[in-house]
Amino acid sequence: MRKLVINNIVSLDGFYSDADGNPLVLNMDAAFDQANLDSINDADMVLLGRDSFDGFSAHWPFVAEAPEPEDPDAPEAAAFSAVNREMSRRYNAIPKVVVSDRGPVPADNAWARSTTVVPRDEIGAWLREAKQAGDGDIVAFGSRRTWNALLAGGLVDEVHLMVSPCALGAGVSLFGSPIALDLLECRRFEESSNVQLRYRVASL
Numbered sequence: 001m002r003k004l005v006i007n008n009i010v011s012l013d014g015f016y017s018d019a020d021g022n023p024l025v026l027n028m029d030a031a032f033d034q035a036n037l038d039s040i041n042d043a044d045m046v047l048l049g050r051d052s053f054d055g056f057s058a059h060w061p062f063v064a065e066a067p068e069p070e071d072p073d074a075p076e077a078a079a080f081s082a083v084n085r086e087m088s089r090r091y092n093a094i095p096k097v098v099v100s101d102r103g104p105v106p107a108d109n110a111w112a113r114s115t116t117v118v119p120r121d122e123i124g125a126w127l128r129e130a131k132q133a134g135d136g137d138i139v140a141f142g143s144r145r146t147w148n149a150l151l152a153g154g155l156v157d158e159v160h161l162m163v164s165p166c167a168l169g170a171g172v173s174l175f176g177s178p179i180a181l182d183l184l185e186c187r188r189f190e191e192s193s194n195v196q197l198r199y200r201v202a203s204l
Contacts, residue, residue, distance in 0.1 A: 044136030
């Protein structure tokens with residue numbers, strides 16, 4: 001039976017982004033990239049909210065075949081690392097599900113053929129059926145509003161949090177309501193101050 005796994009980065013004080021909605025203030029280093037690749041490789045489907053889908057589909061489809069950066073030591077070169085190129089290839093191949101009431105994905109979107117749109121009022125029933133249909137995880141990246149609604153509805157199985165070594169003091173809170181979690185694993189990474197905490201939703 002499939003699990004729905006949430007995979008997000010968060011500050012030490014529980015924020016998804018700064019007060020302006022920018023998540024790039026968090027430490028999205030090579031460890032973060034590797035953890036995301038591991039997560040998508042364990043999955044056979046990706047679930048996204050529409051805003052996350054629009055942002056990801058404007059970037060990830062093209063990383064795999066992008067030319068090498070002129071300066072391999074420039075900070076922006078990390079976006080085209082071997083890990084991120086593999087992430088791009090996996091994203092392009094895996095089925096995507098978008099939870100949205102905005103209508104279909106445009107035909108010229110690079111992921112149009114591998115994406116299914118499910119309306120918000122139908123996603124609960126869709127997920128219950130999809131969980132019975134396979135063994136690989138369904139993983140959600142970003143998509144905070146979407147997965148918080150699913151969490152409140154008892155549809156999330158695990159929450160994997162990459163904890164960034166910073167306290168923002170203010171920002172967009174990761175969780176929208178109280179939730180109890182049981183720790184499954186604490187994962188550290190070489191040459192990174194990030195820590196990944198993997199939890200099972202306690203009510204399941």
